[in-house]
Amino acid sequence: MNPSDLLGKAVLSETIPRLELRDVCRDYEGARVVSDLTLALMPGEVTCLLGPSGCGKSTTLRIAAGVEAPTHGEVRIAGRKVADPSRSEPPEGRSVGLMFQDFALFPHLDVAGNVAFGLTCGKAEKAARVSELLARVGLAGYDAKYPHQLSGGEQQRVALARALAPRPAIMLMDEPFSGLDNRLRDEIRDETLDILRDEGTAVLLVTHEPDEAMRMADKIALMRRGRIVQVGAPYTIYTNPVDREAAAFFSDVNVVHGVVKDRQTETPFGLFLTPGLVDGADVEIVFRPQHCRLDFDRQEAPVRPTVEHGVPARGRVARARFMGNQSLVELAMDHDGSILKAVIPGVFMPREGTPLVLSLRRDHAHVFPCVNQSRVADPWERHVEQAAE
Ligand SMILES: Nc1ncnc2c1ncn2[C@@H]1O[C@H](COP(=O)(O)OP(=O)(O)OP(=O)(O)O)[C@@H](O)[C@H]1O
Numbered sequence: 001m002n003p004s005d006l007l008g009k010a011v012l013s014e015t016i017p018r019l020e021l022r023d024v025c026r027d028y029e030g031a032r033v034v035s036d037l038t039l040a041l042m043p044g045e046v047t048c049l050l051g052p053s054g055c056g057k058s059t060t061l062r063i064a065a066g067v068e069a070p071t072h073g074e075v076r077i078a079g080r081k082v083a084d085p086s087r088s089e090p091p092e093g094r095s096v097g098l099m100f101q102d103f104a105l106f107p108h109l110d111v112a113g114n115v116a117f118g119l120t121c122g123k124a125e126k127a128a129r130v131s132e133l134l135a136r137v138g139l140a141g142y143d144a145k146y147p148h149q150l151s152g153g154e155q156q157r158v159a160l161a162r163a164l165a166p167r168p169a170i171m172l173m174d175e176p177f178s179g180l181d182n183r184l185r186d187e188i189r190d191e192t193l194d195i196l197r198d199e200g201t202a203v204l205l206v207t208h209e210p211d212e213a214m215r216m217a218d219k220i221a222l223m224r225r226g227r228i229v230q231v232g233a234p235y236t237i238y239t240n241p242v243d244r245e246a247a248a249f250f251s252d253v254n255v256v257h258g259v260v261k262d263r264q265t266e267t268p269f270g271l272f273l274t275p276g277l278v279d280g281a282d283v284e285i286v287f288r289p290q291h292c293r294l295d296f297d298r299q300e301a302p303v304r305p306t307v308e309h310g311v312p313a314r315g316r317v318a319r320a321r322f323m324g325n326q327s328l329v330e331l332a333m334d335h336d337g338s339i340l341k342a343v344i345p346g347v348f349m350p351r352e353g354t355p356l357v358l359s360l361r362r363d364h365a366h367v368f369p370c371v372n373q374s375r376v377a378d379p380w381e382r383h384v385e386q387a388a389e
Pocket residue numbers: 028029033051052053054055056057058059060208
């Protein structure tokens with residue numbers, strides 16, 4: 001059976017989202033755990049719902065699967081409404097494949113029985129699909145083995161074959177690789193992705209690991225406290241974070257504080273333009289340790305400011321650690337004693353107390369108004385203009 005059959009003869013279009021969540025909310029005991037969530041998954045696209053523990057990722061996935069109903073909003077599959085607060089079709093009618101961390105193969109069924117479990121076609125067709133899938137996941141000839149005779153990675157492959165068997169239009173995966181050790185995880189993750197892409201399945205993968213999302217996703221939907229705060233390609237999300245918290249979700253960040261004056265902000269690293277913000281607004285300049293440069297502080301040949309790296313600021317080494325293929329140097333800054341971190345490729349282990357100058361890639365620095373700033377009531381200029389109208 002193919003996905004079109006499962007969707008009641010609806011033709012699966014390449015231009016209609018396979019899965020759409022529109023303004024979905026979910027309340028538990030009066031508390032809203034998913035808020036106004038809108039998301040569309042296109043065929044063959046892997047979307048990662050990424051966010052910290054408890055932000056509502058699994059709840060969103062369960063609503064997409066049909067295990068739970070939305071309190072508000074609707075779910076559409078291939079353009080057809082399958083759930084709103086008054087009605088929610090069960091998972092069987094949705095053409096969704098499910099893969100969870102606890103992949104729970106049926107222990108009393110052999111591998112072939114597990115893979116064939118969701119198939120309703122004739123015996124010969126079933127056998128053909130099972131062989132095809134076992135070959136696809138690298139387990140040809142494992143048909144008669146039982147789950148307890150398989151390694152964790154092999155069990156995971158069987159779970160994938162089982163989920164793919166009915167050719168679901170959508171695959172919903174909740175931390176499916178977290179039970180595997182690192183090397184196996186990378187391998188299985190990549191293989192799984194290749195298979196899902198080949199099958200043209202739209203994938204929604206829940207994870208709290210930024211590395212996993214960056215590695216797997218065509219599109220990341222970053223969630224926080226029940227809401228999607230940013231959606232985009234991994235590169236975009238990483239290089240253009242929507243705020244400090246979004247930046248800090250992917251790596252350590254350095255933060256330098258400043259106050260807006262005449263649409264710009266003076267810092268020990270030079271001036272930053274801060275258009276749209278009112279005088280007196282507190283801002284933070286956020287940059288990743290990877291985007292820092294360190295130089296020795298030579299009085300006779302001082303480091304000059306450049307367009308790319310701006311003005312260097314002085315500090316002394318507080319700590320240096322070797323991290324494998326790079327070194328992490330923590331610098332106590334002369335201007336305020338704060339610690340800023342720099343990641344330097346290769347081995348760079350200066351002694352504690354060594355004077356260094358730190359500069360940053362200005363094109364990778366982000367300026368955000370402080371979230372809990374107190375100096376002005378509202379940092380945005382437009383509000384002041386609107387109020388004056
Ligand atoms: N059945 C339930 N009844 C009451 N509260 C629930 C229920 N399911 C989830 N919650 C709450 O909803 C919030 C979101 O939970 P959810 O499992 O969706 O988060 P998550 O982002 O997937 O977290 P994790 O990464 O830890 O699995 C949490 O505060 C959780 O305690």
